[in-house]
Amino acid sequence: MNRPTDRADETCREEGLLQIGLLFPGQGSQHVGMGGELCQEYPAARHTYEEADSILGFPLSEVSFRGPEEVLRETRNTQPAIFVHSVAVFRVLSEAGLRPSLAAGHSLGEYSALTAAGALDFADALPLVRKRGELMYEAGVKRPGTMAAVLGLSSEEVETLCRDVAEVGVVQPANLNSPNQTVISGEVAAVERAVQTASERGAKRAIRLPVSGAFHSPLMQPASEELSAILAGVNIRPASFPVVANFSAAPVQGPEEIRRNLAEQVLGAVRWQESMQYMLASGVNHFIEVGPGNVLKGLLRGIDRGVNVLCAAAPPEVEDVIAFLEREGADAR
Numbered sequence: 001m002n003r004p005t006d007r008a009d010e011t012c013r014e015e016g017l018l019q020i021g022l023l024f025p026g027q028g029s030q031h032v033g034m035g036g037e038l039c040q041e042y043p044a045a046r047h048t049y050e051e052a053d054s055i056l057g058f059p060l061s062e063v064s065f066r067g068p069e070e071v072l073r074e075t076r077n078t079q080p081a082i083f084v085h086s087v088a089v090f091r092v093l094s095e096a097g098l099r100p101s102l103a104a105g106h107s108l109g110e111y112s113a114l115t116a117a118g119a120l121d122f123a124d125a126l127p128l129v130r131k132r133g134e135l136m137y138e139a140g141v142k143r144p145g146t147m148a149a150v151l152g153l154s155s156e157e158v159e160t161l162c163r164d165v166a167e168v169g170v171v172q173p174a175n176l177n178s179p180n181q182t183v184i185s186g187e188v189a190a191v192e193r194a195v196q197t198a199s200e201r202g203a204k205r206a207i208r209l210p211v212s213g214a215f216h217s218p219l220m221q222p223a224s225e226e227l228s229a230i231l232a233g234v235n236i237r238p239a240s241f242p243v244v245a246n247f248s249a250a251p252v253q254g255p256e257e258i259r260r261n262l263a264e265q266v267l268g269a270v271r272w273q274e275s276m277q278y279m280l281a282s283g284v285n286h287f288i289e290v291g292p293g294n295v296l297k298g299l300l301r302g303i304d305r306g307v308n309v310l311c312a313a314a315p316p317e318v319e320d321v322i323a324f325l326e327r328e329g330a331d332a333r
Contacts, residue, residue: 018328021102021284022116023300023309024086024109026270029293030078032067034313035085039065041315044095048088048122052080055126060084075212079108079133080126086112086291087122089312093290096322102251102284104244104275106296107175107216108132110265116290117239119258124234131230135223136266140213142222147174147185147211148195152204155273158182161201165193174216175270178302183209185217220266228263249274276303286328288312288321 039046039061049061063072064081071077086109090098105113111129114120120128150158155176162171162184171186171194184194191208198206213219236258242251245261249271252258276299279287287309289296297309312321 018286019101019282019284020098021104021279021287022090022100022113023287023289023296024103024105024112024116025082025289025291025293025296026105026107026109027075027078027082029291029295030064030072030082031292032064032069032072034064034081034292035061035088036065037315038085038088038092038313038318042088042092042318044091045088048084048091051122052084052126055123056080056130075133075137076130077133080130082108082292083112083115083126083129085313087115089290089318090116092318093288093312093321093325097325098288098321100241100288102242102244102279102282104272104279105246106272107246107265107270109291109296110243110246110262112291113243114236114239114258114262117241117243117253119237119239119243119253119255121235121237128230128234132223132227132266135226136215136220137212139220139223140211140215143214143219144188145170145186145214145217145219146188146191147183147209147214148191148206149181149183149209150195150198150203150206151181153182153198153201154179155182157201158184158198161194161197162186165190165197168193170214170218172217173269174214175272176274177270177272178299179273180204180302181299185214186219187214216266216269218267224263224267227266231259231263234259244275244278246270246272246275249278251278272299273303276300280304280307286310286324 053059103113115125169187169190171190174185175183195206236255239253245252247261247264247268289311294311312318
């Protein structure tokens, strides 16, 4: 596991103070209706969706609020929809005094985390996220692949499993989520063989996921190359607080390391378990999942059952978080 840097120590290890880590969800957390009630309750959220519609030139808000589901499920819509919802919630919480020490985002969620940290401007990040979704979808069409979740085997056992079926085709761990959950990605035949073999080796469950490509695998090489070229022209500023990168499971704040990590991210594994262990070791004592769903809360509880995690998506949850911030003192760093 990576050790905290001196800067992270300075940021988080202040005895007795509230240390908040933000978690931003990735693709798969979307649902029709997300953001609708939020916009009715909070002007900051409503303005975020209005800004998003203007930037994209089409009503993403309508797709998020009313669907239809098959349109929301399109990768080019799913990724910006989750991103906008996450940023909208973050802005509401920021107005209420949220002052995070660290953040991490799962895959797509890393863009939300970097926007929250001020490294990416919302107006730059939103079209970038939509383009990322398009590039990943196109890479999946050019070189078909799939993904599967393996539950009940350790990450080491899954890595061995992937090596053992490599003669069938490309397959590798893609999301190292928790001690007992790893997502694999690669060519269809290889993933199918890995699923079969995982069951034979005692996995509690091994099942293919409904995705349009082999994300976080070498099959995404065309997407990574094009994304890298686009990122070269995007203005990236130093992050105001560290963001733990998927690719390295280490904190990043500098523009060039952020740029490099985002390009590598679509090819390499999301090292989520290591990222969470880093945040815990850095002194984070409360986590907030910012955006739709509660998947990341479940994963974190699988890493540390005693950790404090709140979710913020719909207004009742947001109000609970605001009450928590008022109670604990949100500006403690």
